[in-house]
Structure formats: structure tokens, C-alpha cells
Amino acid sequence: MGSRASSLLREEDIEEIKKETGFSHSQITRLYSRFHSLDKGENGALSREDFQRIPELAINPLGDRIINAFFPEGEDQVNFRGFMRTLAHFRPVEDNEKNKDPNSGEPLNSRNNKLLFAFRLYDLDRDDKISRDELLQVLRMMVGVNISDEQLGSIADRTIQEADTNGDMSISFSEFIKVLEKVDVEQKMSIRFLH
Amino acid sequence: MDWTLFFFLSASFRRRNYETLHVSEFVLKNVIAFMEDVWPMLRMAFVVLVLLIMLPAMFGLSLGITEAYMKILIKTLEWATLKIQKNSEEKKTLKPSSSNGLIQRDDSSLEKEIVELRRNRPRPVEGGDFALSDVFYFSRRGVESIMEDEVTHRFSSEELASWNLLTRTNNNFHYISLRLTILWGVGVCIRYGILLPLRVTLAAIGISWLVVGTTGVGFLPSCRLKDWLSELVHVMCYRICARGLSATIHYHNRENKPKKGGICVANHTSPIDVVILANDGGYAMVGQVHGGLMGVIQRAMVRACPHIWFERAEMKDRHLVTKRLRDHVNDKNKLPILIFPEGTCINNTSVMMFKKGSFEIGGTIYPVAIKYDPQFGDAFWNSGKYNMVSYLLRMMTSWAIVCNVWYLPPMTQQEGEDAVQFANRVKSAIAHQGGLVDLSWDGGLKRAKVKDTFRQEQQKIYSHMLVRDDSSD
Numbered sequence: 001m002g003s004r005a006s007s008l009l010r011e012e013d014i015e016e017i018k019k020e021t022g023f024s025h026s027q028i029t030r031l032y033s034r035f036h037s038l039d040k041g042e043n044g045a046l047s048r049e050d051f052q053r054i055p056e057l058a059i060n061p062l063g064d065r066i067i068n069a070f071f072p073e074g075e076d077q078v079n080f081r082g083f084m085r086t087l088a089h090f091r092p093v094e095d096n097e098k099n100k101d102p103n104s105g106e107p108l109n110s111r112n113n114k115l116l117f118a119f120r121l122y123d124l125d126r127d128d129k130i131s132r133d134e135l136l137q138v139l140r141m142m143v144g145v146n147i148s149d150e151q152l153g154s155i156a157d158r159t160i161q162e163a164d165t166n167g168d169m170s171i172s173f174s175e176f177i178k179v180l181e182k183v184d185v186e187q188k189m190s191i192r193f194l195h
Numbered sequence: 196m197d198w199t200l201f202f203f204l205s206a207s208f209r210r211r212n213y214e215t216l217h218v219s220e221f222v223l224k225n226v227i228a229f230m231e232d233v234w235p236m237l238r239m240a241f242v243v244l245v246l247l248i249m250l251p252a253m254f255g256l257s258l259g260i261t262e263a264y265m266k267i268l269i270k271t272l273e274w275a276t277l278k279i280q281k282n283s284e285e286k287k288t289l290k291p292s293s294s295n296g297l298i299q300r301d302d303s304s305l306e307k308e309i310v311e312l313r314r315n316r317p318r319p320v321e322g323g324d325f326a327l328s329d330v331f332y333f334s335r336r337g338v339e340s341i342m343e344d345e346v347t348h349r350f351s352s353e354e355l356a357s358w359n360l361l362t363r364t365n366n367n368f369h370y371i372s373l374r375l376t377i378l379w380g381v382g383v384c385i386r387y388g389i390l391l392p393l394r395v396t397l398a399a400i401g402i403s404w405l406v407v408g409t410t411g412v413g414f415l416p417s418c419r420l421k422d423w424l425s426e427l428v429h430v431m432c433y434r435i436c437a438r439g440l441s442a443t444i445h446y447h448n449r450e451n452k453p454k455k456g457g458i459c460v461a462n463h464t465s466p467i468d469v470v471i472l473a474n475d476g477g478y479a480m481v482g483q484v485h486g487g488l489m490g491v492i493q494r495a496m497v498r499a500c501p502h503i504w505f506e507r508a509e510m511k512d513r514h515l516v517t518k519r520l521r522d523h524v525n526d527k528n529k530l531p532i533l534i535f536p537e538g539t540c541i542n543n544t545s546v547m548m549f550k551k552g553s554f555e556i557g558g559t560i561y562p563v564a565i566k567y568d569p570q571f572g573d574a575f576w577n578s579g580k581y582n583m584v585s586y587l588l589r590m591m592t593s594w595a596i597v598c599n600v601w602y603l604p605p606m607t608q609q610e611g612e613d614a615v616q617f618a619n620r621v622k623s624a625i626a627h628q629g630g631l632v633d634l635s636w637d638g639g640l641k642r643a644k645v646k647d648t649f650r651q652e653q654q655k656i657y658s659h660m661l662v663r664d665d666s667s668d
Binding site for chain 2: 029031034037052053054055056057058059063087092117118121122123139142144159163171180183185189191194
């Protein structure tokens with residue numbers, strides 16, 4: 001039988017996801033088709049293996065960390081809501097959103113939340129601090145075997161030295177934000193849709 | 196397979212609704228009675244139809260039945276498309292075309308992007324050059340590939356922009372109108388009731404003719420007559436099989452048709468590719484020895500003219516394989532061999548990496564591009580999802596198979612070009628001609644994991660950005 005992907009997604013669900021993430025109706029249906037095609041087990045949730053089946057992601061040096069970002073603490077499956085919530089971090093920031101009602105909370109694709117996504121790629125144990133070891137781990141993932149431990153260690157030390165303002169030898173989220181204040185996060189951490 | 200036809204009857208049994216049970220019994224009894232009266236006439240009509248289609252096909256002629264069928268089909272599908280478009284305009288639900296990309300991707304390199312990211316930061320004087328913002332590049336590319344990637348969707352059927360009245364392609368098209376549904380219902384009856392038995396009969400005749408004919412020709416001593424007869428038998432059988440699929444094939448540039456002693460390479464979409472190509476000439480097939488019905492066919496074919504069948508163990512030995520193929524190619528009297536260098540079926544929207552083995556044999560390569568028209572039937576064999584029998588059943592209950600075959604000018608390996616570069620050159624030519632996307636990803640990714648070497652390449656490039664080359668590595 002042909003897949004009935006879009007018929008499994010109810011209108012109420014689409015509306016809720018729209019409110020939570022800000023994606024449009026057509027974007028949500030397209031991403032649902034994508035979710036469905038990745039879900040080989042057809043159980044309405046994605047596992048880590050489903051992500052690793054994407055070749056372009058498997059060759060990405062930070063592939064495993066990015067996949068990790070989709071799975072909440074200690075869980076092995078992510079449903080469509082969770083999937084969309086994580087993808088929403090990469091939605092481009094639109095100008096008219098800046099005038100939205102402040103009671104609705106910070107949108108998922110705000111500058112702050114984009115930076116938080118990147119911060120969490122480093123901060124594996126979620127203690128809100130990037131320690132020297134955590135930084136080394138990420139560096140090692142990105143360079144492979146091409147740089148020696150000592151050199152990597154000195155790079156890590158220098159990075160922490162530059163960022164650390166309160167002297168605790170680790171980078172907190174506010175220190176992270178300060179270091180990156182000149183970087184155009186909104187543009188670099190956004191993915192444009194074609195419709 | 197759509198079971199909607201039997202749904203009504205099975206539903207009434209399941210629900211134990213005795214009234215519907217009685218009604219369906221009543222209906223069945225009457226249908227059977229009707230059939231009994233009409234059966235002899237139907238049988239006669241069936242046989243006549245089979246002969247009318249088969250006999251001209253064997254001699255390469257056509258009575259125009261298939262053409263008329265195709266014309267009616269095209270008109271109906273156009274009407275259906277208009278109806279769906281009108282309906283979606285009325286309801287103001289614009290279904291975005293899935294053949295367009297979802298997200299905007301720029302192909303700027305790793306270096307360019309990371310330099311951009313570091314723009315507003317002063318460069319450190321010594322040591323490595325690392326910025327916390329470097330992860331932005333990798334995370335964005337990673338999430339882009341999660342939203343949309345070039346590879347995974349090549350292993351499943353292409354989504355159509357407009358419904359072609361087959362349940363199997365009904366992904367996003369909901370109930371539109373009563374007339375359309377009735378048309379679809381009529382379509383189901385025609386496809387399963389008339390077309391399917393017709394096609395199965397034709398296919399059975401075709402295959403039996405192949406086995407019988409090639410065995411018969413095999414008794415002749417080796418001579419030119421035998422070669423000519425064997426080619427005739429092969430082509431006739433494939434022509435009957437093509438009618439058995441209601442295949443309409445358009446050949447282009449036939450002056451470039453593969454000659455004896457050459458190697459024909461083509462993009463692979465389904466096992467039917469063999470029937471499509473062999474309709475126009477004889478080829479020597481290459482493949483693995485199978486058991487069962489396939490084995491019988493293979494053994495019969497080999498009696499009439501040399502094909503190359505490998506035992507499973509032999510296929511592992513690359514040198515043996517190359518030697519046998521080379522011996523065959525060097526004999527200028529033997530038919531050109533047909534090889535599909537992708538090694539697996541791809542969904543006919545792209546051409547994936549060509550394995551270099553076929554390009555190391557030497558000899559002239561005759562590239563062929565095959566493009567199916569998905570509007571009439573999806574020819575792609577998703578071997579993970581369907582086995583051979585269900586696949587053939589799907590083929591025989593489609594509307595038709597329409598495809599274009601382009602023969603490309605022959606190519607040979609040039610000076611200073613290794614097998615991989617040659618393979619890529621041929622691949623580009625085929626992709627360009629067929630209007631397919633040229634990918635360098637391996638078709639084997641359908642089942643296997645991607646090799647680590649690609650990731651290591653990226654790591655290497657990034658490492659060079661971190662540490663200058665003059666410092667000790």
C-alpha cells in the first residue's frame with residue numbers, strides 16, 4: 001500500500017506544532033513526510049539508527065552530537081513533536097516576530113535558543129558548563145587523528161582562557177554568549193525553506 | 196496490493212453482520228451464474244486478444260491496440276489531473292510539489308564558511324586557530340541533511356506531482372470527487388480483471404517460448420544460422436514479455452546501438468531494464484546462477500548463445516570475473532555484454548556511483564540511458580520492501596510502462612585516465628542524457644553504512660584550518 005503519511009497527522013496536531021514552533025502548515029506536512037520516510041520501523045518514532053542511516057549526517061564529524069540533541073535526557077526514541085521542536089531552533093528569525101506578545105515565551109528560534117543549541121553540543125553532561133574535557137572531546141571529534149593531544153590541549157586551554165571571566169576554568173552559558181556576541185548567529189544557524 | 200476490492204466481502208464476514216452476509220452471498224451467486232453463461236464467450240475473446248497482441252509483437256509489428264489504449268489512458272489521466280488541480284484551487288489547499296527541494300542549500304566549502312564565522316574575531320597570534328563558533332557550520336549542515344538529503348530518497352519510489360489513479364501512489368491526495376472515485380474504481384476493475392490475466396498469460400507464453408526455443412536452437416551445430424536463430428528467439432520472447440507489461444519503448448539514436456564485442460552499460464532501475472533493452476537487439480547477459488525457474492531459464496538461454504553466469508563463490512574473485520568478461524569481449528563474434536555498474540536498483544531520479552570493475556575490462560563501452568515515465572507506472576524495484584513476485588504483480592497491474600532509451604556514442608578509456616575517472620565520465624554522460632541527477636554516492640548505501648573515509652576527509656580539511664602546516668603535526 002502507498003504510504004498514507006499526511007493522513008496520520010491530524011489538523012489539531014498541526015495547529016499545535018505551528019503554535020509551538022512557528023513552522024507553516026505546508027512546512028509541517030513536508031517535514032512529516034520526511035519524518036515518516038526516516039522511520040523505517042514505522043512506529044511513529046525515530047531511533048538513533050534511523051538518523052545514522054542518512055549518509056551525509058554519518059560523515060559529519062559532529063553527527064553523533066547533533067543526533068543526541070534530538071533525544072531528551074535518557075530516551076531512545078523521539079516522536080514527531082520532539083523532532084519538530086529541535087528542528088525549530090534552525091528556523092530563520094522573521095522580523096514580524098519581534099513584535100509578538102511577550103507572554104508567549106521565547107520562541108524556539110530566538111538568538112538565545114540557537115546559542116543554547118550550540119552550547120549543548122559541547123556540554124554533554126548538561127551541567128551548564130563547558131569543562132576542559134568536554135571541549136577536548138568536541139575538538140577531537142572535529143579533527144580526527146590529524147592533531148596531537150598536546151596541541152589540542154593547548155588550543156582548548158587558550159579557548160577557555162579567552163572566554164572564562166569568572167576564573168572557574170570552564171565556560172558557562174553567559175560567557176559563551178559573550179564570546180560569540182559579534183557572530184551573526186541568526187543567519188549562520190538558520191535554514192531557509194524554499195516555500 | 197490494494198485489497199479494497201475484497202474489503203466489502205471480508206468486512207461483512209468480520210463484523211458477523213448476517214444481513215450483509217446474505218446480501219454478499221446473493222451477489223456472488225448471481226455473478227457466478229452470469230459468469231457460467233458467459234464464460235465460453237469470454238474465454239474465446241481472451242484467446243483472440245492474446246493472439247492479436249502476441250503474433251504481431253513477435254515479428255516487430257503492431258496492430259495499434261496498445262497505441263489506442265495509451266491514447267485513451269493519457270486523455271483520462273489529463274482529465275483527472277485537471278480535476279484535482281481545480282479542486283485544490285477551490286479548497287485553497289496548495290499541496291507543495293514534492294519534486295522541488297524543501298530547503299535552500301548552498302554548496303560553499305567548509306573553509307569558506309568557517310572563515311565567515313570567524314570574521315569578527317581577532318586571529319590568535321600563535322598556537323591553533325579555533326573558535327567556539329566553528330561548531331555552527333557542522334551543526335547547520337547536519338540539521339540540513341536531517342531535513343533533506345540527496346541519498347536516502349533515491350531508494351524509494353519517486354513521489355508524483357499529480358495522482359495517476361493508482362492507490363499505491365496516493366500519498367497526499369484525498370477524496371476529491373465522486374466521478375474521480377468512480378473512475379478509480381473502474382480502473383481497478385480493468386487493471387485487475389482484464390489487464391492482469393492478459394499480461395500474466397503473455398508473460399507465461401513469452402517465458403515458455405524462451406525456454407523451448409532456446410533449447411531447440413541449442414541442438415543445432417555452431418554456425419551462423421544458429422546465431423541468427425538464437426537472436427530471433429531471444430528478441431521474440433522479450434517482445435512478448437514487453438507486451439506482457441504494456442511497455443511502450445522509444446529508442447533514440449539507434450545508430451549508436453551496441454555492437455558485438457562491446458560492453459553495454461546502463462543505469463539500473465528494475466529487472467525489467469533487461470526486457471526493455473533486449474527488445475531492440477541481442478545481448479549477452481551477466482549474472483549470478485539462480486535455482487528454480489530462473490535457473491531453468493538461465494540454462495536454456497546458455498544453450499542457444501553464450502551468456503555469462505557466475506556461481507556465487509566465483510563472484511567474490513574479482514580477477515576471475517574480469518578474466519571471463521574480458522575473454523567474452525575479445526571474441527568479436529559474441530554479443531555485447533549488458534552490465535549495470537550501479538550494482539543495485541535506484542529509483543530513476545538519479546544515477547549513483549558506477550563500480551569500476553566493468554570499466555577495467557577494456558573494450559568499447561556503449562552507454563545507454565533509460566528513463567521511465569512515472570505517470571503510467573512506477574518501475575522501480577524497492578527490493579527491501581517487495582520481493583520479486585509482488586514486484587511483478589505491481590508491474591502487471593500498473594497502467595503501462597513507458598520509457599525512453601537513449602543510445603549514447605561509444606566511449607573508450609583515454610590516456611592517463613584511470614578506471615574510476617572513466618566510470619565517472621560515462622556516468623555523467625548517461626545522467627546528462629536521461630535528465631537524471633549525477634551523484635557520487637554509492638548505491639550500496641541502500642543497505643550498508645557509509646565508509647569512514649568521507650568523514651576523515653572533512654576532519655582533515657578542518658584540521659588544516661586549526662593548525663598551520665609549518666607547525667609540527
